[in-house]
Amino acid sequence: MRTRPIFLRIGKIRSDCYTRDMSARTVPLYDERAHPPCWNERMTSGEYAVHYSSFEGGPDAALFCTVFGSLEESEDHARREIARRPALRCRIYDHEGFARPPVREFTGSKYKEEPGIGPRFRRWGGGVLFFGGLTLMIIDWRSDFELSWPAMIGTRLLFPGLVLLVTDALIVLTEKRKRLRAGVNGAR
Numbered sequence: 001m002r003t004r005p006i007f008l009r010i011g012k013i014r015s016d017c018y019t020r021d022m023s024a025r026t027v028p029l030y031d032e033r034a035h036p037p038c039w040n041e042r043m044t045s046g047e048y049a050v051h052y053s054s055f056e057g058g059p060d061a062a063l064f065c066t067v068f069g070s071l072e073e074s075e076d077h078a079r080r081e082i083a084r085r086p087a088l089r090c091r092i093y094d095h096e097g098f099a100r101p102p103v104r105e106f107t108g109s110k111y112k113e114e115p116g117i118g119p120r121f122r123r124w125g126g127g128v129l130f131f132g133g134l135t136l137m138i139i140d141w142r143s144d145f146e147l148s149w150p151a152m153i154g155t156r157l158l159f160p161g162l163v164l165l166v167t168d169a170l171i172v173l174t175e176k177r178k179r180l181r182a183g184v185n186g187a188r
Helices: 072-082 119-142 149-187
Strands: 005-010 013-017 024-028 048-052 064-068 089-093 104-107
Touching: 048 072, 064 072, 064 119, 072 089, 119 149
Parallel strands: none
Antiparallel strands: 005 013, 013 024, 024 064, 048 064, 048 089, 089 104
8 A cells, every 4th residue: 555645844844754665754853833743753663763963054954854764774875975974973763762872873084073971081080070079088087177178179079070980880881781681682
């Protein structure tokens, strides 16, 4: 059974919604006028969406993703896009959306990672803050808290450092747990 394409035009974006036998459709990331409004809620199981790190047209461009009926089609599209625009990163998500990590990620040769808190910063920054704060507290403790300023500064450094270190440890443990589960499930 073939269905007729249903076209949805939002600004400069045209979306071919819920159609069979179509290789790809462009879906706005969020459209309050559509039902459902979020991009992944407009996908079915087995479809994959390619998300882009930047859009042609700059920051005023409408935000969208391209949805494909198979993982192979979405991977081919992502490879073509990064070959065309080397400063681009393409991430592929399934119908679960951002609830899970990307299924695949492709980066162009000129892509620069966006600034953010990465694992290196969490480890080094957290370690410096935590152990620096702990050292200041020990210095003040050894002087019977006569100085008071080292403990005051140390307590303010200690907790953010601890949060960064615990966050990084939880991320590492979660990734190891996922790999172990994948290994156990793959062995069955």
